[in-house]
Amino acid sequence: MSAGAAAIGTARLPGGHYGPLGQLRSEWTKMRTVRSTIWALVATVVAVIGIGALATAVTAAHWRSGGIVDRVNFDPTARSLAGLFLGQIVIGVLGVLVMSAEYGTGTIRATLSAVPNRPLVLACKTAVFALVALVASEVLTFGAFFLGQALLRGSTPYATLGQPGVLRAVVGAGLVLTVLGLFALGLATIIRHTAGALTAYVGLLLVLPLIIQAFPQSFQHSVMKFMPLVIGERMAATRATTHAFGGIPLLSPWVGFALLCVYSAAVLVIGGILMVRRDA
Amino acid sequence: MIEAHGLTKHYGKTLAVDSLSFEVRPGQVTGFLGPNGSGKSTTMRMIMGLDRPDAGEARINGRPYRDLPWPLHEVGALLEAKAIHPGRSAFNHLWMLAQTHGIGRRRVDEVLELVGLAEVAGRRAGKFSLGMGQRLGIAAALLGDPAVLLFDEPVNGLDPEGILWVRTLLRHLAGEGRTVFVSSHLMSEMALTADHVVVIGRGRLIADRPVAELVADRSRQFVRVRTPEPQRLVPLLESAGGQVDPGTDGALTVTGLGAEAIGDLAGEHGVRLHELTPLQASLEEAFMDLTRDSVEFGARQEAGPAATVPSAPGPGAAR
Ligand SMILES: Nc1ncnc2c1ncn2[C@@H]1O[C@H](COP(=O)(O)OP(=O)(O)OP(=O)(O)O)[C@@H](O)[C@H]1O
Numbered sequence: 001m002s003a004g005a006a007a008i009g010t011a012r013l014p015g016g017h018y019g020p021l022g023q024l025r026s027e028w029t030k031m032r033t034v035r036s037t038i039w040a041l042v043a044t045v046v047a048v049i050g051i052g053a054l055a056t057a058v059t060a061a062h063w064r065s066g067g068i069v070d071r072v073n074f075d076p077t078a079r080s081l082a083g084l085f086l087g088q089i090v091i092g093v094l095g096v097l098v099m100s101a102e103y104g105t106g107t108i109r110a111t112l113s114a115v116p117n118r119p120l121v122l123a124c125k126t127a128v129f130a131l132v133a134l135v136a137s138e139v140l141t142f143g144a145f146f147l148g149q150a151l152l153r154g155s156t157p158y159a160t161l162g163q164p165g166v167l168r169a170v171v172g173a174g175l176v177l178t179v180l181g182l183f184a185l186g187l188a189t190i191i192r193h194t195a196g197a198l199t200a201y202v203g204l205l206l207v208l209p210l211i212i213q214a215f216p217q218s219f220q221h222s223v224m225k226f227m228p229l230v231i232g233e234r235m236a237a238t239r240a241t242t243h244a245f246g247g248i249p250l251l252s253p254w255v256g257f258a259l260l261c262v263y264s265a266a267v268l269v270i271g272g273i274l275m276v277r278r279d280a
Numbered sequence: 281m282i283e284a285h286g287l288t289k290h291y292g293k294t295l296a297v298d299s300l301s302f303e304v305r306p307g308q309v310t311g312f313l314g315p316n317g318s319g320k321s322t323t324m325r326m327i328m329g330l331d332r333p334d335a336g337e338a339r340i341n342g343r344p345y346r347d348l349p350w351p352l353h354e355v356g357a358l359l360e361a362k363a364i365h366p367g368r369s370a371f372n373h374l375w376m377l378a379q380t381h382g383i384g385r386r387r388v389d390e391v392l393e394l395v396g397l398a399e400v401a402g403r404r405a406g407k408f409s410l411g412m413g414q415r416l417g418i419a420a421a422l423l424g425d426p427a428v429l430l431f432d433e434p435v436n437g438l439d440p441e442g443i444l445w446v447r448t449l450l451r452h453l454a455g456e457g458r459t460v461f462v463s464s465h466l467m468s469e470m471a472l473t474a475d476h477v478v479v480i481g482r483g484r485l486i487a488d489r490p491v492a493e494l495v496a497d498r499s500r501q502f503v504r505v506r507t508p509e510p511q512r513l514v515p516l517l518e519s520a521g522g523q524v525d526p527g528t529d530g531a532l533t534v535t536g537l538g539a540e541a542i543g544d545l546a547g548e549h550g551v552r553l554h555e556l557t558p559l560q561a562s563l564e565e566a567f568m569d570l571t572r573d574s575v576e577f578g579a580r581q582e583a584g585p586a587a588t589v590p591s592a593p594g595p596g597a598a599r
């Protein structure tokens with residue numbers, strides 16, 4: 001051991017400890033420096049704004065030929081948020097990729113070598129994703145709403161933010177998108193493979209309600225209201241009409257949203273526990 | 281300083297690492313040798329806190345990895361599997377690691393320069409050749425200027441120039457007083473690079489000793505003898521303390537006696553010799569000898585060193 005040996009390493013160590021601030025910065029860098037993030041965000045824009053615009057434009061064009069029941073029950077807010085359906089899937093892809101790419105590429109080993117506190121890594125990644133998803137989702141739902149109403153105006157009734165339930169629907173739809181993205185991130189933390197996590201996400205979001213539909217109506221009526229897809233649709237609608245929801249009982253928008261938050265928190269916590277226990 | 285105390289790891293029914301204990305000291309290059317599947321990578325992952333040992337523990341500078349306040353400033357590692365997102369540029373890969381420790385952009389540029397990737401810093405790592413990928417991994421290991429470095433098969437896939445570069449770098453890092461722990465399955469490579477070797481087989485410790493000692497090991501030296509009268513010579517050699525292996529080509533392989541002693545013995549008893557050649561097993565053979573039991577369980581070959589090299593130019597010829 002040379003005289004210099006002691007000087008290397010310990011002597012220059014800064015005080016304190018690595019922490020959340022650096023990890024948040026790192027997660028933000030990770031997120032913005034891969035193309036998949038950009039593509040998934042672009043796809044979300046296309047899904048939410050594009051489909052909302054398409055749906056409202058079609059409605060406006062066919063308004064006069066529509067039936068009286070359709071006209072009476074028309075919810076211009078919900079129509080402009082029609083892109084929520086596809087948007088849920090795309091934001092799920094983003095949520096999955098943010099975590100599964102770490103495992104798929106082995107980056108997780110570099111990440112955990114720098115910051116061995118695994119719950120901290122997961123918390124920071126979740127926080128950064130949540131912020132990005134929230135900003136994007138709110139910008140998109142408001143964008144879809146305003147564009148959709150502009151397309152409806154002149155041909156059909158249209159909504160303004162001041163009307164009952166409208167602001168809640170638009171803000172809430174963005175929140176639902178964000179929380180579903182977090183749900184996907186949690187699933188990916190548990191499953192760790194892109195394809196597997198995406199399958200689980202789409203399965204829980206879309207396939208499970210289809211399976212439930214195969215059961216007797218009484219069963220459908222007791223469980224359908226807990227489905228993320230139904231909670232999201234209820235949030236994006238200003239009123240819970242039988243016309244739109246086929247008479248199934250629904251949770252109130254914010255109760256449904258709280259349940260969605262519970263789902264996401266549960267998968268994230270399970271993912272965190274597994275992350276701590278498993279080999280990286 | 282790295283310490284492993286009774287490290288044990290199972291994967292299902294496979295016992296990958298079996299109560300492994302050793303120390304890696306600063307200021308020298310320590311080679312970590314073992315045949316394929318002997319548990320080198322697993323041991324390194326346990327040291328890095330990535331895989332959890334079933335028993336035992338690993339410490340770096342006296343602490344478990346998870347308790348290091350600034351891991352990148354204390355340990356740098358190039359692990360076996362690539363740990364790089366193919367879509368991220370070399371700079372951004374290092375930058376996201378740097379940010380966790382508040383390391384500045386200047387240091388990132390510096391290590392990119394050091395490993396010769398400054399020109400391609402903005403290129404996506406997925407487009408890198410194997411050698412460039414290794415260099416990026418080495419840059420990441422050096423980022424925090426750590427006193428302890430682990431390299432899992434760093435020369436894998438490198439061309440001769442790259443191999444020389446890594447060898448020089450490892451020697452340089454150890455020369456600065458750092459702890460350098462480098463795995464390989466090539467003893468010959470380690471003979472050139474390492475000061476000390478830890479040899480494992482089937483997850484167990486087989487040897488933990490200085491390379492110089494291994495090189496000079498007398499047990500690796502033997503003499504090839506040809507005689508038309510083996511029935512007379514063999515008992516003479518054996519009573520003088522030598523071990524004799526009858527080779528397939530009629531030559532005798534004698535260990536435990538020098539060429540001079542054999543020649544003198546034959547001369548005293550009037551036994552004719554047709555050949556008397558001092559030989560030395562290569563380091564690779566010494567390694568294979570060491571690990572043979574752990575590779576082919578129970579099927580130890582009783583023949584002496586098989587292939588041979590003349591001892592004269594070998595580093596261990598002088599006794
Ligand atoms: N993640 C894992 N899951 C299951 N088995 C594993 C895993 N990692 C290693 N093993 C097994 O553990 C044993 C040791 O493997 P390890 O990769 O540590 O050996 P190694 O000495 O690095 O080999 P090599 O020289 O081929 O790199 C092998 O039998 C391997 O199959």
Ligand SMILES: [Mg+2]
Nearest residue numbers: 320321322360
């Ligand atoms: Mg290995």
